[in-house]
Amino acid sequence: MKSGAVSKALANGAIWGFIILQLIFFSVAGEYLSLSDKAFMDWENMLLLLKQSAPIGIIAMGMTLVMVNGNIDLSVGATFAIAAIVMLDSMTWPIFAGLGDGVIPIAWLLALTAGTVLGALNGLIVWKTGVDAFIVTLGSMLGYRGIVFMFNGENPTSHLNWTLVDFAEAEFLGLATASWFLLLVTFAIWFLMTKTVHGRNAYAIGDNREAAVNAGIRVGPHMMINFAIIGFLAALSAVVFYSESGSVNPNDGQLYELWVITAVVLGGTKITGGAGNVIGTFGGVIAIQLLRKGLGHIGADTSTVNLVIGLILIAVLFLDRQLNVKGKEELKV
Amino acid sequence: MSDMSQNASNLREGMMASMSKQQIGRVLAKQGILIAFAVFMIAFAIASPKFLSVDNVFSVVRSSAIIGVMALGVTFVVISGNLDLSVGSMMSFSTIVVLDLHDKLGPALAIPAMFAMTLCLGAFIGFLVGYLRLNSLIVTLGMLSAIHGLTLTYSGGQNMDIADKEGTWFSVFGQGTALGIPVPILIFLILAALLGMVLAKTPFGRKVYAVGGNGTAATFSGIPRARTVFYCYLISATCVATAGLIQASRSLGSQNTVGQGLELEVLAAVILGGASLLGGSGTVFKTVIGVLILGFIQNGLLLMGLQFYVQFVVTWIIIILAVWLDIAAKRGKLWSPIA
Amino acid sequence: MTDVKPVLRLEDIVKTFPGVRALDGVSFSVLPGEVHALMGENGAGKSTLMKVLGGIYQPDGGAIFMGDQQVVMAGPLEAKAKGVMFIHQELSLAAELSVAENIYLGELPRKSFGRVDWAKLTEQTDAILKKLNVSFDAKTRVGDLSIANQQMVEIARALTVDAKAVIFDEPTASLTDAEKVVLFDVIADLKRDGVGIIYISHRMEEIFKITDRISVLRDGQYQGTVNTADSTEESITQMMIGRKLDLSRNASHHELGDxxxxxxxxxxxxxxxxxxxxxxxxxxxxxxxxxxxxxxxxxxxxxxxxxxxxxxxxxxxxxxxxxxxxxxxxxxxxxxxxxxxxxxxxxxxxxxxxxxxxxxxxxxxxxxxxxxxxxxxxxxxxxxxxxxxxxxxxxxxxxxxxxxxxxxxxxxxxxxxxxxxxxxxxxxxxxxxxxxxxxxxxxxxxxxxxxxxxxxxxxxxxxxxxxxxxxxxxxxxxxxxxxxxxxxxxxxxxxxxxxxxxx
Structure with a gap:
């Protein structure tokens, strides 16, 4: 029973080994290569890393749920951008004028609702048409991006609300707002996936869909709920991030789906569904951010980061395959 | 004995009944994309008289040529049951490399050198997916990132420009005309005809369908599954290199991100053409239709005075409708049986 | 025996597919506390019949009765709700989930906020596993179990509900002799509780050891039901093969080559x-x-x-x-x-x-x-x-x-x-x-x-x-x-x- 040995090992902590290895490597290499005198494993630096992980990390938690369920969502980057625009734009709508800072929760609510609805729409289409989630979300990735442009054409949408900026830049117990959101979301999805009936059913559906159907689990609603959750989280990620920056370009969030999927796969989630957990994904998110920062620390540029991350993703897949070869007796098909 | 002939006649009746129903479904599924194409063309032609003018048609096909050439290669990969998400960043690589080498080696050497380098990347992916049997989605996702990094490393993050833009014959691939037809269109059509024949008429093409349709059965019929998939990625890389050549020749200068995001447009065109992501179905001809639909929609909506982003939304709806109707025709039910 | 009402009665079941008449008038009944063998060659229609019973196929003709009532099995869930349980030959388990979750797949006990009631789940599962006398516990991941133990998980599923009829489809195919003994004990328990059991197997030895009656299918047609005690392997084989297919021995009369x-x-x-x-x-x-x-x-x-x-x-x-x-x-x-x-x-x-x-x-x-x-x-x-x-x-x-x-x-x-x-x-x-x-x-x-x-x-x-x-x-x-x-x-x-x- 060695099936998925590496993904299992990754899920069970190998990703943390990888993170520690990176920390050691970058600390040591930084001594010789880094231009700055600051140590890599500086506490400030690590806290910043956690904060910078938040946008991708929050979405990655939702992606873990969707992929464990046996689907995939390529439209998260576009949903991210839509939610950002809805939040920033709605604060300037005349009907909300005169609310003062009371507009903030309304803008958040509108943005989160938009994300949830768009996610649920993906789920509904997957459920009712039976078209593969890959194609459905590939389509909506284009479609949702089109909606983004409808707001302001190719111009950025900006609105700075200083109360909001203060909130986003606040720190509580030493952690930035974004970091808190990442931790809270991680906990919430961990709870959902390990403790609730819905979460366990999501695993069962991804693992053996026919068995789940025969056991009377309603596959469609479960999938739709999970898509709604990832839509919500994409919006939450946007809301947290743009509260601070206050300006969104219509192309923002592009390629987010790729980063998110990379983090999830690195974290040990099986691409075919049924296996994976958010703790591993959390590790995957941190590992990627660490790699970005670490390579920057030793003077490598973004190009090296892209190269290294791509190759690591392939290497993980390769190792998993090698450990699963059953030996010479295996049927050569 | 009477039992047996009874059985036989039951058999025939049952078969006929199921065939005719299936056939209607299949005809619909097969021609749906052409019908949609015709409807679009007529609607746009009525809405805007300029739409079907020679100039406009040329300009649409020419601007679709880059996506189109890549879609031809991806068609092979998809029919073999795999995905290629790396074509966009691979095209950036080809474009940057050929522009760089143009000034260093001269165009006559730069072009083959660029093709060789791009083919190496294709061979690497083909090896990973074909021989090592790694999941093509993840491999090409990784390669998307890795090749992008490679391109940036190669260019040092700088835009690449040809020094003498006026004096080079290199511009012919993107800007020239032959027989009154723009060269990119010629390249696209010739490549489409060539690859269409390879896929539909040659033993290799037959193997691609067999491997994508049922890889195990193909193996049990003595077909080298790994090698077939490997060649599909080589074909894809060749097409990408050609697209990179057209792009470089058209602009004679380029950013590192010129191909970013194109992989999804390419895939959309292939899916629109009716190729199933499960493998085993699709044709080059239908992919060309898919490419043209995307191109003409974009153009038609612009001519109607609509903004370019409306095209995104329309494409989304069309892709889902096309695939949905396709599988609905196959299962004989509009709505999915998912509980 | 005549005054006992059968738990499950099939009457004239017909099912056709394009080209094949898979079931052609199959009728038999299962009494409470009876182990009823269903026999036939591969392709005789046993698995089609089971799919009809399980609601996966709808019959083209005939009727299914439970007790006095005619029932329609609209789907797997309905069959389960009516107390008809299946132990499939092909395992239908989720490998990544625990034994307990697999046994209660689709009906995990709930607490507030949609949480799984793990305590209750483990307790219920342990009770069933104890009955089955197996070596693994409720929290074991199913993918880590041997095939035979996975089979036991399938069997455990059938014990979770108040089953009226349990259908075993080649349950011993992957079991060791010791595990078979446990399985037969489970069957004996079910029998004592008045459950009707359909037992599908090719192994004559088992059939004669544990079954009460035997029904035989051949090419989708019902060949009859006999008391196990009154039959022999030969008579059953005769019923299964029939004389429809010419299966006389056929040695070559020509010279063999190299x-x-x-x-x-x-x-x-x-x-x-x-x-x-x-x-x-x-x-x-x-x-x-x-x-x-x-x-x-x-x-x-x-x-x-x-x-x-x-x-x-x-x-x-x-x-x-x-x-x-x-x-x-x-x-x-x-x-x-x-x-x-x-x-x-x-x-x-x-x-x-x-x-x-x-x-x-x-x-x-x-x-x-x-x-x-x-x-x-x-x-x-x-x-x-x-x-x-x-x-x-x-x-x-x-x-x-x-x-x-x-x-x-x-x-x-x-x-x-x-x-x-x-x-x-x-x-x-x-x-x-x-x-x-x-x-x-x-x-x-x-x-x-x-x-x-x-x-x-x-x-x-x-x-x-x-x-x-x-x-x-x-x-x-x-x-x-x-x-x-x-x-x-x-x-x-x-x-x-x-x-x-x-x-």
Whole structure:
């Protein structure tokens, strides 16, 4: 029973080994290569890393749920951008004028609702048409991006609300707002996936869909709920991030789906569904951010980061395959 | 004995009944994309008289040529049951490399050198997916990132420009005309005809369908599954290199991100053409239709005075409708049986 | 017994598929506290009947009664709600989930906020596992269990509800003797509680040990129900085989040719060990044994799909190494595989392309496939094998099982092989096609082909073979000549029992 040995090992902590290895490597290499005198494993630096992980990390938690369920969502980057625009734009709508800072929760609510609805729409289409989630979300990735442009054409949408900026830049117990959101979301999805009936059913559906159907689990609603959750989280990620920056370009969030999927796969989630957990994904998110920062620390540029991350993703897949070869007796098909 | 002939006649009746129903479904599924194409063309032609003018048609096909050439290669990969998400960043690589080498080696050497380098990347992916049997989605996702990094490393993050833009014959691939037809269109059509024949008429093409349709059965019929998939990625890389050549020749200068995001447009065109992501179905001809639909929609909506982003939304709806109707025709039910 | 109301009664169930009448008027009833065996050859309709009972198929005619009430099984859930539980031969478990979650799949106990009530779940599961006397606990991941233990999880599922009828489909196929004892105890418990049990198995020994009555299906038709105590293996076999299919013994009357294939000391890891045999031209050699005895694996090795760990393969006296199917094909070996839809055909391809697939490289006109030559080959084998299709353009997936199998056979006959291996050639196809394929195999031998037939159906092996090689657990137990073989000795050989006459 060695099936998925590496993904299992990754899920069970190998990703943390990888993170520690990176920390050691970058600390040591930084001594010789880094231009700055600051140590890599500086506490400030690590806290910043956690904060910078938040946008991708929050979405990655939702992606873990969707992929464990046996689907995939390529439209998260576009949903991210839509939610950002809805939040920033709605604060300037005349009907909300005169609310003062009371507009903030309304803008958040509108943005989160938009994300949830768009996610649920993906789920509904997957459920009712039976078209593969890959194609459905590939389509909506284009479609949702089109909606983004409808707001302001190719111009950025900006609105700075200083109360909001203060909130986003606040720190509580030493952690930035974004970091808190990442931790809270991680906990919430961990709870959902390990403790609730819905979460366990999501695993069962991804693992053996026919068995789940025969056991009377309603596959469609479960999938739709999970898509709604990832839509919500994409919006939450946007809301947290743009509260601070206050300006969104219509192309923002592009390629987010790729980063998110990379983090999830690195974290040990099986691409075919049924296996994976958010703790591993959390590790995957941190590992990627660490790699970005670490390579920057030793003077490598973004190009090296892209190269290294791509190759690591392939290497993980390769190792998993090698450990699963059953030996010479295996049927050569 | 009477039992047996009874059985036989039951058999025939049952078969006929199921065939005719299936056939209607299949005809619909097969021609749906052409019908949609015709409807679009007529609607746009009525809405805007300029739409079907020679100039406009040329300009649409020419601007679709880059996506189109890549879609031809991806068609092979998809029919073999795999995905290629790396074509966009691979095209950036080809474009940057050929522009760089143009000034260093001269165009006559730069072009083959660029093709060789791009083919190496294709061979690497083909090896990973074909021989090592790694999941093509993840491999090409990784390669998307890795090749992008490679391109940036190669260019040092700088835009690449040809020094003498006026004096080079290199511009012919993107800007020239032959027989009154723009060269990119010629390249696209010739490549489409060539690859269409390879896929539909040659033993290799037959193997691609067999491997994508049922890889195990193909193996049990003595077909080298790994090698077939490997060649599909080589074909894809060749097409990408050609697209990179057209792009470089058209602009004679380029950013590192010129191909970013194109992989999804390419895939959309292939899916629109009716190729199933499960493998085993699709044709080059239908992919060309898919490419043209995307191109003409974009153009038609612009001519109607609509903004370019409306095209995104329309494409989304069309892709889902096309695939949905396709599988609905196959299962004989509009709505999915998912509980 | 007459005053007891049956828990489950089937009346005149009919189910047809395009091309096949899978069930044709099946009626029998299961009494409370009865173990009722359902027997029949592969393809006799047992699994179709079970799917009708389980609500996966809807019958075209007839009715199902539970107690006095007629019921309609609209789906798997409804069958379960009515107290009809299945223990499937093919496991339907989620490997990544725990034992407890699998047992209560779809009905995990809930607490507030949609949480799983783990305490209750574990407690309930432990109670059931205790009854089954197994070595694993509720929290074990199912993927970490042996196949036999996974089977026990399936069985545990049936005990979670107040079942009125439990259907066991070949439950002992992967169990050890000790595990079988546990299983039979469970069945005895269910029986004591008044549950009606349908027990599907090929193993006569078990049938006579635990069942009360036996119902037999043949080619989708109900053959009758008998008391186990009043029957013998012979009488049951008689009912199962009938006289509909000509299955008389059939030794060759023609001269045998040279040795086409010789296998010496061939082993492949744990799959099979030290296998020796030869096949002559003009001879049909049957391979008989239970599923997992290593027969298919030998065929796959000869076809270049597995690397042998030891031993030699000689073709026409020359030692060869076969590394790939392409290798095997170039040496004149053809394999009609066991799994027609998974291994034999590309279902989405048309009939012609399927048939010429292995030789598509050789049928060339310039760089292109010579489609005219392909159509000619298709026409030739369509006529020879009497394949009924609307034309070569028909998708292979739309044909009936028998015609699909003929396409696969045609595919390999058109290669003119020196050695033809057919694995389960008539599994799941109708009687007409079955006897045609049997006749064809005999004809091929008469024409000088060397033929290996792997089959799990004893009458078929007896009917078509000149010699029969009996395998058990990866080893050749005995080779029989067609004159000396008896059903009894054959069964003993494939069950691993020693026979007085065994060499």
């Amino acid at each position: 040795v086409a294939l010789e296998v010496r000391g061939l082993s492949c890891g744990k799959l099979y060990q030290d296998v020796n045999f030869e096949v002559r031209r003009g001879e049909v050699v049957g391979f008989y044994g239970l599923v997992g005895a290593g027969r298919t694996e030998i065929a796959e090795t000869l076809f270049g799909l597995r690397e042998p760990s030891e031993g030699q393969i000689l073709l026409d006296g020359q030692e060869v190494r076969i590394h790939s199917p392409a290798d095997a094909i170039s040496r004149g070996i053809s394999l009609v595989p066991e799994d027609r839809k998974g291994q034999g055909l590309v279902l989405g391809m048309n009939c012609r392309d399927n048939m010429t697939l292995p030789q598509v490289d050789d049928l060339k006109a310039g760089p292109f496939v010579a489609e005219g030559a392909e159509v000619a080959i298709f026409d030739q084998y369509r006529d020879r094998l009497d394949i009924r299709t609307p034309g070569w353009r028909a998708q292979a997936g739309n044909l009936s099982g028998g015609n699909q199998q003929k396409i696969v056979i045609g595919k390999w006959l058109s290669m003119h092989p020196n050695l033809l291996i057919v694995d389960e050639p008539t599994r799941g196809i109708d009687v007409g096609s079955k006897s045609e394929i049997h006749k064809l195999l005999r004809e091929l031998a008469a024409q000088g082909y060397a033929v290996m037939v792997i089959s799990s159906e004893m009458p078929e092996v007896l009917h078509v073979s000149d010699r029969i090689i009996a395998m058990y657990s990866g080893r050749v137990m005995r080779t029989f000549n067609s004159e000396e073989v008896t059903e009894d000795s054959l069964i003993k050989a494939i069950s691993g029992l020693s026979d007085d006459k065994a060499a």
